[in-house]
Structures are given as C-alpha cells and as structure tokens.
Amino acid sequence: MAEPLLEIKDVHVEFEVRDGIVHAVDGVSYTVNRGETIGIIGESGCGKSVTAKAAMQMLPKPGKVSQGEIIYHRRSKFDPSKPQEVVNITQLDPDGELIRHIRGGEFAMIFQEPMSSLTPVYTTGTLIGEALALHRWVPVTVGEQMSNKIMQYRHVTKEESREIAIEMLQKVGIPKPHERVDAYPHQLSGGQRQRVMIAIALSCEPFMLIADEPTTALDVSIEAQILDLMRELQQSVEMSIMFITHNLGVVAEMAKEIVVMYMGKQVEKADTVKVFYEPKHPYTRALLQSIPKVGRRTSERLASIKGMVPDPFHLPSGCVFHPRCPSFMPGKCDVIKPKYIEVEPDHWVRCLLYEDV
Numbered sequence: 001m002a003e004p005l006l007e008i009k010d011v012h013v014e015f016e017v018r019d020g021i022v023h024a025v026d027g028v029s030y031t032v033n034r035g036e037t038i039g040i041i042g043e044s045g046c047g048k049s050v051t052a053k054a055a056m057q058m059l060p061k062p063g064k065v066s067q068g069e070i071i072y073h074r075r076s077k078f079d080p081s082k083p084q085e086v087v088n089i090t091q092l093d094p095d096g097e098l099i100r101h102i103r104g105g106e107f108a109m110i111f112q113e114p115m116s117s118l119t120p121v122y123t124t125g126t127l128i129g130e131a132l133a134l135h136r137w138v139p140v141t142v143g144e145q146m147s148n149k150i151m152q153y154r155h156v157t158k159e160e161s162r163e164i165a166i167e168m169l170q171k172v173g174i175p176k177p178h179e180r181v182d183a184y185p186h187q188l189s190g191g192q193r194q195r196v197m198i199a200i201a202l203s204c205e206p207f208m209l210i211a212d213e214p215t216t217a218l219d220v221s222i223e224a225q226i227l228d229l230m231r232e233l234q235q236s237v238e239m240s241i242m243f244i245t246h247n248l249g250v251v252a253e254m255a256k257e258i259v260v261m262y263m264g265k266q267v268e269k270a271d272t273v274k275v276f277y278e279p280k281h282p283y284t285r286a287l288l289q290s291i292p293k294v295g296r297r298t299s300e301r302l303a304s305i306k307g308m309v310p311d312p313f314h315l316p317s318g319c320v321f322h323p324r325c326p327s328f329m330p331g332k333c334d335v336i337k338p339k340y341i342e343v344e345p346d347h348w349v350r351c352l353l354y355e356d357v
Contacts (some may be wrong), residue, residue: 002033002075005208005240006055011068011090013050013059013264022312022331024050024063026264027340030257032074032208037232037241039255041248042285045309048244049112049245052210055242056103057094065090072102075186075207078137078153084329105135108201109210114193114217118185124196127183132156136164137206168199171229173222179223182243190217198226205237212244227254252276262322263310266340270347280349282327319352330355 013025025047031040040048053059055070072088076082092099110115118127137153138160158165162181169177172195185193194217201209209230215223227250233239245251251258251272258275260268260283267282279285289303305322310316316323322333330350340350 002036004031005034006032006069006242007069008032008051008055009069009071010209011051011054011070012066013047013054013063014066015063017062025054027068028259028261028273029068029266030259030266030269032240032242034207034240035238035242037234037255037258039251039258040242040244040250041258042261044246045263045312048261052109052212052242052244053088054173056107056210057092057099058103058109072107073107074102074231075178077207078108087336091279104206105204106206107208107210108125108204108206110197110212110214111339112212112216114185114190114197117197118193120185123182124164124169124183124188124199125162127196128168128181128200129158129161131200131203132161132164136161137160140332142195149338151308164198164203168203169196169345172199172202172217173225174199191219191222194218195222195226198229198340202229202233205233206239207237207244208240209233210242214243215245215247217259223250227327229342242288244256248287260287263312263315265320265350266348267350268348269322272349280343280347280354281351282325282353283321286324286326301320327353 008028008030011025012023012030015022015024017232022290028047028051030038042048050063054065068090072087072089074087075084082126113123130291131153136156139153140154163181166181166353167326174180174195176194180188188196198214215226218226222235230241234241241253241254243251255272257269257271259266260281261277262283268275268279268284276288278290286305305324310320310323316334318336321340322328325333329352336352336357338350338352339347339355342348343354
C-alpha cells in the first residue's frame with residue numbers, strides 16, 4: 001500500500017489586492033505518496049506554483065490559505081523506527097522553528113527563476129554550504145551496546161560542506177566543479193544557475209522535492225542527467241517529487257499520477273497512462289493535441305487552445321473553461337458549475353459532460 005507523505009485537502013488560497021480578491025487556488029485536493037512522483041500541469045497562472053508555496057509556508061503577502069489543510073506525515077531522518085508525526089502545515093507559523101526545520105531539510109524546492117533566486121553576492125559553494133550547514137547531518141559512532149552501534153549526529157564541517165558542494169555541482173553537470181564552486185551567479189550561464197538551484201535543493205537529501213519547472217533552461221542531455229539524478233535520490237532516500245511543468249514529455253517519463261489545473265481548479269486527476277491515453281476533460285485533450293508529433297509530416301498548423309486565460313477578477317459563470325471549450329453546451333456550461341466527480345476508479349474530472357444535467 002502506498003504511504004502518504006503530503007496530503008493537500010480542499011485548499012483555497014486567496015490574494016486580497018486593491019481590485020478585489022483573487023482565488024489563486026480554488027479547492028485543490030491530492031496526495032503525494034512517499035517515494036512517488038506526481039505531475040502538476042496546466043497553463044501559466046493556473047495555481048500550480050502557489051499550491052507548492054502554500055505547502056512550504058512561503059506564500060507571498062497578501063496571500064493566505066483561506067480554507068483547507070495541508071497535512072505532512074513526518075518521519076524522523078535519524079531514526080526511521082520512530083512513529084510518524086502528523087503536522088498540519090497550514091497551522092504553522094511561517095517563521096517558526098518547526099517549519100524552518102522542515103523547509104530546506106525535509107522539503108526542498110527548485111524555484112522557477114534562478115536569476116532572482118540566487119543571492120548575487122555569494123559564491124555557489126557558499127549558497128550550497130548554507131543549506132548544508134543548516135540541514136545536513138552526518139552520523140558519528142559513539143559506542144556499542146548489545147552488538148548495536150550507538151549513533152549520534154553532528155552538523156557537517158566547513159571542509160565537508162565544500163566537498164559535498166563540489167560533488168553536487170559535478171552531479172548536476174557543471175563543468176570544472178572545483179573552480180565553479182567559487183564562482184558568483186553572474187559568472188554562470190542561465191542553465192548553470194538553474195543547475196546550482198537543483199544542487200542546493202538535492203544536497204540535503206529531502207523527503208519531498210518540489211520541482212517548479214526545474215529543467216526549463218537546460219539542454220536535452222543535461223535535462224536527462226538531472227532527471228536520472230532525481231530518480232537515483234528517489235530510490236536511495238524514498239524521496240517524493242511534486243513535478244510542476246509545461247513539458248508533457250518529461251511528466252510522462254517521471255510521474256506516476258498527473259493533476260491537471262485550470263484557473264486555480266483541478267479539472268482532472270488520474271494515473272499518467274490514463275491521462276495520456278484516455279483523457280476526459282476537454283482542456284486535457286486540448287493540451288495533449290498541442291504536442292508536436294515526432295516524424296509526422298503535415299501541412300496543418302499545430303493545434304492550439306482558442307481564446308485567452310480569463311481575467312481572475314471577472315471569471316466566467318458556470319465552468320470557467322467554457323468560453324474556450326470545443327464541447328461547450330449552451331445553457332449548461334455557462335450556467336452550472338461542474339462538480340469534481342470520479343468517472344472511473346481513481347480517475348477524477350470536473351466537467352458537465354459526465355454529469356446528468
């Protein structure tokens with residue numbers, strides 16, 4: 001049986017601004033199981049990154065979780081035999097001691113924009129070393145009892161931190177890591193900065209990795225190397241991955257389950273094979289049709305989703321996707337809000353095509 005690591009239950013995130021309230025996340029629910037990968041896909045502005053930041057207690061002001069819970073099933077890094085602790089992340093102080101232990105050490109996030117996420121006055125070795133100094137521990141044998149070694153843990157030293165930083169830079173494919181460890185962000189290319197972000201996130205061997213567009217600035221060979229590194233860590237420390245991306249090819253390769261989001265709502269959730277071969281929601285179908293087919297010769301233009309993402313202050317009535325939907329039913333889709341229903345085992349969809357209305 002799959003063991004849950006993070007449960008997101010009916011989460012609503014609001015931003016109260018001058019023009020009104022933006023419902024950035026509107027009733028999202030899914031579970032990330034230990035050692036598994038879940039893919040979150042959808043157009044820009046649909047709430048993918050906001051949900052991830054809510055799980056890290058990193059929502060920018062004036063954002064707040066107005067409803068729902070984010071439950072973390074916490075396991076000890078030092079003693080796996082200890083019973084799990086259930087932590088309600090939504091009730092934690094964003095600057096409190098517990099969330100600061102979890103954030104970085106047990107949950108790590110690869111941010112979308114490395115240009116603004118790396119402090120320009122610190123070297124890559126210092127940036128990785130800061131995470132290691134706070135969250136990386138090494139075991140020390142202090143004695144034996146009944147044929148069992150008695151272990152204690154200590155923080156890594158400065159020398160160990162530098163060696164780990166060089167090793168991580170090498171693993172993420174940065175050339176001459178012994179030199180690059182002393183380089184500043186402005187001395188690195190965009191792709192190298194992205195790889196430094198990945199090295200920082202993976203250096204503390206977290207239980208949960210939130211990867212927000214982690215391979216956007218990377219070429220195909222480095223992308224494959226990074227994905228292999230993620231899989232390797234996933235097996236060694238039972239790491240879970242929340243993979244946020246627009247790249248449907250990557251999510252097909254990495255994820256066991258996929259959540260499709262549109263305007264803050266979940267519109268479909270199922271295992272990866274079902275989403276790709278039996279998509280139910282018209283939005284999911286449109287996303288899949290927009291993927292270019294390798295080797296296909298045609299004079300037709302690449303399929304696209306008509307229209308634009310609506311203004312968050314003036315959302316359409318009924319189903320928010322109906323102005324762009326090829327299966328639009330007048331008098332229904334523009335009036336009735338669809339429910340989130342299970343159309344077959346473990347396949348959920350929010351669409352009036354599957355309701356008796």
